[in-house]
Amino acid sequence: MNWVAWEKTIAPIEYGGLGFGSLKDANLAMLAKWWWRFKIEKDGLWRNLIWAIHHNNRSWTAIPAKVSMSGPWKQIMSIHDPLARRGIDLKKTMKTVMVNGSDTSFWLDGWMGEIPLNLRYPRLFSLERSKMCNVADRINPNVSGPRILWDWVRPISNDQENHELQDISALLSAISVSSGLDRLFLSSFNRSRPNRVFMWNNWTPKKVGIVAWRAEKIRLPTKEALARRRINIPNLSCILCGEYVESSDHLFVACHFAQTIWQNIASWCKIPPIVAFDIRALLDLHGFIQGSRKRKKALHAIVLIVIWCIWKTRNEAMFNNAQPHIVKVLEEVKSLGFFG
Incomplete structure (x- = not known):
């Protein structure tokens, strides 16, 4: 398999998973x-x-x-x-939006970038008298600009400390404190989205869509796929036509049995003859027809049902020696399409 x-x-559906x-x-x-x-x-x-x-x-x-x-x-x-x-990184993912500064830790929260101020200015932090102070405790809003209220355990005494003080003062000069509540939010995690995502259709049962989903990913256990995994398959020919190696693209697209079904479906849906070279072309078919969004969704659902019915017919022929009939497949597609 x-x-x-x-x-x-x-993975989430929007990222191509189930x-x-x-x-x-x-x-x-x-x-x-x-x-x-x-x-x-x-x-x-x-x-x-x-x-x-x-x-x-x-x-x-x-x-x-x-x-x-x-x-x-x-x-x-x-x-x-x-x-x-x-x-x-949970610590960097939780972002603090400072508004009035009453709920934001001046030194410990990452409100001025990803790195908290206690790590950016360790010498000044060591001199801080109240290390748990909030932004509102250190920044006093003023008409002419923010007024910084420092509270050191001792005066600034060396070049390194003075350099940090000048740097943090310049950084805080552009900060504005206003009325309102501070907020904490989680930044989004940039999960890599595939270039192509399988489109599900809630007008069909999940089991129907899964067959097409696996077929597009070339993960159906066709004879060719099993042979690639070094499983001994005496006869690789398609059981529906007996002419070519059974692969997903052949079974659902190139096989004469499948092509006859698709042309009957085109006539039933009153669309131009279906010409496809692979499964993706079939799954994208609804995007190229004229009509309302509802009509496009209905055609997409029918395509998924056809793929499921062809796979079901293939399995019945493979494991139960059932004779594949195009008329039977078409009747099943129309029945499922109606009740779906």
Whole structure:
């Protein structure tokens, strides 16, 4: 049997998959929600408890975790690495939009880019008296521009500290604080979208569309496909016509049996004769006919049904020695097309 890669199978429909989803991904998403809750529920008792247990004064971070301490919080924080391997950095994905600055940590939140200010200006952060201060505590809106209210444990005393102060002052000079609430949002994950995505049709059962989906990906277990996987197939000829090697393109497009069906379908649908060279041309057929969106969708559904019926007829002939009949296939297509 020709298998489809599991990642492609569980991928969302808009990315060419079946949209089944992954239990592992769902679990990671639920655990990641606790990162989100830790950031927004700043007055929650549970959050304050986590902060008191896991916070380390030598290693400041917006979401603390002691690696040496086992328990549920360690499991929640451990999802960072598997997500990072997929190109998702939770810390950078959670973006803070500062409005009035009352709910945004001045030093620890990434409100001035992906890197928090405590990492960009470590010398100044070490001098900060109140390391948990908010933006509103340090920036005072003024008619002539923002006024920065620093609170150092001691005065600036060397060139490195003075350089950081000048740099951060220039950075903050363009900041405006206004009325409104700060917001936290998740930036989108840029999943690579295939150049071509299979179009599903909710007018047909899922099992009908899956046959066409696998056929387009050349993942149906035709005789040619099985032979490529070094499975011993005594006779590679198409069981419907007996003339050529049975491949997906031959079975659904080039086979005389299939071509006769398609021409009858064209007459039934009152469209020009169907001329196709591969399965993709059949699946794109509805986009080239005149008519309403509903008519195009109906034709697309019929194409999927025809492909399913041809595959079903092929299997009955292969495994049950049933005699393939064009009239029977056409009747089944019209029946399914009517009730679908």
